[in-house]
Amino acid sequence: MRRIVVVSALVAALMALGAGAVFAQDGSAGTTKEDGVSVIKAGNQRIQCTGVPCIATGNDDLVFERIGNGKQDRIILRGGDDQVRANAYGNDRDVIRGTSGFDLIYVDDGDTRDRIFGGKGRDKCFVDARAEAVAGCSRIIVQ
Ligand SMILES: [Ca+2]
Ligand SMILES: [Ca+2]
Ligand SMILES: [Ca+2]
Secondary structure: OHHHHHHHHHHHHHHHHHHHHHHHHHHHHHHHHHHHHHHHOOOOEEEEOOOOOEEOOOOOEEEEOOOOOOOOOEEEOOOOOOEEEOOOOOOOOOEEEOOOOOOEEEOOOOOOOOEEEOOOOOEEEEEOOHHHEEEOEEEEEEO
């Protein structure tokens, strides 16, 4: 009789663990679903870069360079009208590659080491020096 009680307690514990696992799965599935929704949602998808390269989506992205000074970012755009903010942190060499679309690219972070390759499309580039706008900028604004 006592053994049965122990076994049922074990079963209850296992079920509790199982329920926890299911709950965790639900959590990750929810995240994926949210991601799917935000990918479908057009316009102003916010991307905080955490790695190199940092690749945007084909939507209208708002892309931020990695957090911290001295981090060389490589940001690759994939179409859409994007905005790249690589001007929050300096002492770095951020390389931005655009494609089609009307992009706003900011590398006016106080250093003159960044490089913009705007690609096709009409890009507006905010730089510390004209040398930072290597190609593809239809308008260059030296800050
Ligand atoms: Ca950077
Ligand atoms: Ca920067
Ligand atoms: Ca710069």
